[in-house]
Amino acid sequence: MDTSRLKSDFIVVGSGIAGLRAAIDLAEAGTVTMFTKGQITESNSMYAQGGIAAAVGQNDDVDQHYADTMAAGAGLCDPGAVRVLVHEGPAEIQRLLQWGADFAKEGQSLSLSREGGHSQPRILHGNGGRTGTVVVDALLARALASTNVTIIPFTFCRDLIVEGDRVAGIQFEESGNRLGRCDAKATLIATGGGSQVYRESTNPETATGDGLAAAYRAGAELRDMEFVQFHPTVLNLHGASRFLLTEALRGEGAHIVNELGERFINELLTRDEVSRAVFRQMTDRPNAKVFLDVAHIRPEIIRRKFRHVYTTCLQYGLDITRDRIPITPAAHYFMGGVRTDLYGRTSLRGLYAAGEVASTGVHGANRLASNSLLEAVVFGGRAAHAMREDDWSPVSAQAKNQSLPLDRRPDAASLEQIREITWRCAGITRSGDGLKQGLQRLNAIPQNPVSGNLLTVARMIHECALARTESRGAHYREDYPTPAAARLHSYVRKDDPVRLSL
Ligand SMILES: Cc1cc2nc3c(=O)[nH]c(=O)nc-3n(C[C@H](O)[C@H](O)[C@H](O)COP(=O)(O)OP(=O)(O)OC[C@H]3O[C@@H](n4cnc5c(N)ncnc54)[C@H](O)[C@@H]3O)c2cc1C
Known part of the structure; x- marks a missing residue:
């Protein structure tokens, strides 16, 4: 054809x-x-x-x-x-x-x-x-x-x-x-x-924000790009995919523990609160590890209700009815x-x-x-x-054809860089200084042919997160830890600065 x-x-x-x-x-x-x-x-x-x-x-x-x-x-x-x-x-x-x-x-x-x-x-x-x-x-x-x-x-x-x-x-x-x-x-x-823009992500490789970047290039308006939901319990095993350990496990009574087996957070709090607590444990000390523990729940319940989790972990040599599951938070949803x-x-x-x-x-x-x-x-x-x-009128006489774009796919090294920067600078906890540094580093990545949709998405997240000088929902800024009085959205459009407005 x-x-x-x-x-x-x-x-x-x-x-x-x-x-x-x-x-x-x-x-x-x-x-x-x-x-x-x-x-x-x-x-x-x-x-x-x-x-x-x-x-x-x-x-x-x-x-x-x-x-x-x-x-x-x-x-x-x-x-x-x-x-x-x-x-x-x-x-x-x-x-x-x-x-x-x-x-x-x-x-x-x-x-x-x-x-x-x-x-x-x-x-x-x-x-x-x-x-x-x-x-x-x-x-x-x-x-x-x-x-x-x-x-x-x-x-x-x-x-x-x-x-x-x-x-x-x-x-x-x-x-x-x-x-x-x-x-x-x-x-x-x-x-x-586009959660693949983060080093740690629950999303498959297809989630690279192509539609977000294409719409941006075409001149469409995007809103609230800084709000990324992180999932707190994602399998963290070398060589394994970042497999999501469903929230229902915590609903069933799963514990989140450190290496000493100590619980440090109420597991039933919201995803962002739990993610931040897990992230803090993991970053406070070098090589710290965090686990999800379901070994105290009856094995037949785990095998019946959580068959997919049970069998997937078994493939990686973990019998979750006995073994603790190493976890990390990861970017999950835009x-x-x-x-x-x-x-x-x-x-x-x-x-x-x-x-x-x-x-x-x-x-x-x-x-x-x-x-x-x-x-x-x-x-x-x-x-x-x-x-x-909808009935769109025909293209006007002054119609301007957009020229064919250059190759927008990033090379592997740039991809790794973008994901690392976004994870570190626009991740679970953010700060003005970190976001500015992140933007600087992103801007140093060559635009073409090694740049790509992920780069465009990463920049939008950084810019909107920088503009939002408050913490709200999934967006947490250490330098502005509380919500502002006004409830504003962020808007971003090509060639315009980020705008905060109702
Ligand atoms: C592990 C995991 C568990 C989840 N669990 C739940 C849950 O239990 N409940 C819930 O409500 N949500 C859940 N979510 C979120 C939910 O799955 C997604 O938000 C939802 O499926 C999105 O659907 P969609 O149709 O918008 O996009 P997608 O399902 O992501 O589909 C996007 C499609 O676009 C294609 N595509 C992308 N870019 C291009 C391109 N440039 N050219 C051509 N094709 C392209 C992709 O290949 C894909 O076919 C989960 C997400 C993950 C990752």
Whole structure:
């Protein structure tokens, strides 16, 4: 197939939950071409463990889900966006069930677990703690059932094409470095987050913030990029991947201990509080180690409820029913992203964003566990609605074609450098001096051809974190350890300084 020049009614970049959910609805209105840079099933979505939150339990209601989400967001959630999330969530769950999502049941009822910050059991889960696969499988089957959907794997979206005052499509690169372009009346970026910008990250290699960087280059506005959620309990074994040890283990009574077996933090505090405590233990003394300990919990519970964790650790020679698990905190989730309205519209005409790449306003300064899969389905569907309905006028006569970008992929050494700098200078605890140093070091990394999307993302995080002279949610500054009175968002756009505003 000659893919060098394509045309489609709609473009979706990314085959995670947000992209797939949108593609299903878009296919009812026209042709959908989905680009994904790896295998179709390679995404953060596939790694999601604990579950998807929705107020579907007997004693639950949308008001409680709303209150919990707002509380987690530390004053920066958009109330309208949260209302949409919690109100439309249960219907999205029904839809997923109709499409074949195999969520775990207890008898005839859905099995609902409880996670930190949720006042009710409301987490649907499945596949032994691999809930992402349950949702992706159902959506993928549904999307592929439509002849209007074409998914092109191993195809890297390099940049958005801006013509005149709108985004007209994307430039992509197939394996073998062949370049192409695809034109469409509406383009959705559903490229996920960018936690790979940190040395320690729970995310797969695909999470390099490409959509964030491409939107930035195209002139879109991004919001709250400094808010990165760190997960406190991630496997820290030489040679092993940074495998997430689900929060539910702490809910079950797991302890966090130092080398002497001493507990030093209430394990049920929020992710950022626990992350900071673990980080402090690890950095206070050279070679200090921290462990998650579940050996006091009945082995049959561990093997049954936490099969995925148990078997994964066993592969690395750890029997967690007996052995302590070495842990580190790691970057996990981007609360901020490309600013959208409640229908995924960005500040650029023709460009939409959904899922982790977007800043819809539902997470504020900190995400409530299991709300991101829900956000991906709810706002993926909403973005599709707007893409179908919006009528963008044709490109103006003065349209200016963007030239083909230079190679934006960083070399391996620069990548390591960027990740190390971001981890040290814009990580779990930050300070003005550290952030300035980090920026200086990032600016010394050559822009092209060795720079890349990660560099752009790293700079945005540093700049926004520097501008935010307070601590709030997941953003902690040692030099400003308390929240400011005003609840402001940070906004960043190419060629403009970071702006703090309502
Ligand atoms: C280990 C782990 C556990 C988690 N557990 C949970 C949980 O239990 N509950 C919960 O709510 N959330 C959880 N999360 C977060 C959640 O998985 C993600 O926020 C969510 O899946 C994001 O979905 P998405 O569709 O926006 O992006 P993703 O699922 O990340 O998909 C992005 C897609 O874009 C593609 N892509 C990226 N860049 C390009 C490019 N340049 N060109 C082409 N394609 C590109 C990728 O290949 C991928 O297909 C977890 C995350 C991790 C890492």
